[in-house]
Amino acid sequence: MTVSLENLRRCHIAVDMGAARTRVFVKGAGLVVDEPSCAAVNTRTGSLKAVGTLAERMTGRTPDYIRVVRPVTGGTVIDIEMAQRMLRHLLGDKLRRQLRRKPRLRAAASTPHDSDPLAQRATIETLVGLGASRVELVDTVIAAAVGCGLPVEDATATMIIMCGAATTQVAVLSIGSIVTAQRIPVGGNAIDQAVLQYLRHHHELVLPSQSVRPLQLALSGNGLTEEGPMTTEINGRDVATGVARSVKVDTAAVREAIYTPLTAVKDGIGRVLRECPPDLVADLADTGIRMVGGSALLPGLDRLLGDATGMPVAIADQPDLCTILGMGAMLDGKVQPLAVDPTASAH
Structure with a gap:
């Protein structure tokens, strides 16, 4: 690790932002x-109007003086105070009171692979400002691999693709460490766009960006696969008149737009495989690729990446929760380091 x-x-709390x-x-x-x-802020007074789900619902529905902000992008804190x-x-008050009772609160936080020192510092300062006396940083890829049950501590290659909202991370792991990895600035948001x-x-x-998930409408049925429906009816607002109307959309054309x-994601996977030692690539032919992250559920994406790499691709159970569940398993001591047999060299 x-x-x-x-x-x-020794940590009491784990945070995945x-x-x-x-x-x-x-x-x-x-x-x-x-x-x-996300958080909704009154720009006149600086006060918070809402956070979380309620703030997200306000996107595009507020007067000018209320702004919905996202203090985190791509796993990196860009606004420490707002975060x-x-x-x-x-x-909430109850949980914060419980945490304040810890004499020396220790926290763990996930950071993207190869995040720069400034980004790491922003994450640390965010949690220190909440009362943490010490912050341990965990690579998001390793936490997600633990969370989806991959044998990360074994001397066998495992490949994981983290499909996030802002970025996609591709990594090959062995013996609890990242052998080679790429962070690609393309995620679920780019596909939606x-x-x-x-x-x-x-x-x-x-289309209203918050009230509907455009991909789920446009890619109903078998999604990105050619067996899906030929056309799909979508409701939205006319650009010129502003009047609500529905159109029949060619699903094949939507597939082309998504490709x-x-x-960029397929190119990143290719770079990771080229940089990976041949013995580990041979392992991957058997173990395949595990997909995690909320965007891993995009219909047909697993099949598309499987066709591009020629390797079996599987989506993890609860792919959006893998990172935080992996960090929780580490906090609870459920992950054991690779044991070294001291008698092995004696024979």
């Missing part, structure tokens, strides 16, 4: 917070 398992067992959702695991209590990473205020409200842009340019239709951002 890149972080000491012994240090993680992603571009889409913030999740908090408390030792002994389990997952206590799972809310969207602290958001976390403080998400935790590709569909929205297609509908705007070809059908002059605007454009996914090209």
Whole structure:
């Protein structure tokens, strides 16, 4: 592991702040917070109007002086003060009182692979501002691999693809460490935008970004696969008149629009495989690829990546919770380091 398992067992709380959702695991209590990473702020007074789900519902529905902000993007804190205020409200008074009773509160936080020192410092300062005396940083990829049950401590290669809202991380792990990895600035948001842009340019239709999930509408049935429906009816607002109307959309054309951002993901997988030692690539032919993250549930994405790599691809159970559950397993001491047999060299 890149972080000491012994240090993680001493932590009381684990925080996974992603571009889409913030999740908090408390030792002994389990997952206590799972809310969207956003806050609604009154720009006139600076006061918080809402956080989490309620703030997300306000997107695009507020007067000018109320702004919905996201203090985290791609797993990196970009606004420390707002992230602290958001976390403080998400935790609630009761839980914060419980945590304050800890004489030396230790926290663990997930950070994207290869995040720069400034990004790591922002994460640490966010939790220190909430009362943590020490913060352990855990690589998001390793935490997710633990959370989905991969044998990360074994001397066997495992490949994981983290499909987040803002980024996609591709990594090969062995003996509890990352052998090679790539972070690609394409995630579920980029795929959503590709569909929205297609509908705007070809059908002059605007979809409300929060009230509907455009991909789930446009890719119903078998999704990205060719066996899906030929056309799909979508309701939206006319660009010119603003009047609500529905159009029949060619599903094949939507697939083509989605393939454009996914090209970068396929290229990233190719780079990881080329940099990986041959023995580990041979392992991957058997173990395959595990997909985690909320965007892993995009219909047909697993099949698309399987066809591109020629390897078996499986979606983890509860893919959106793998990272926080993996951190929770480390806090609870459920992950054991690779044991070294002292008698092995004697024979």
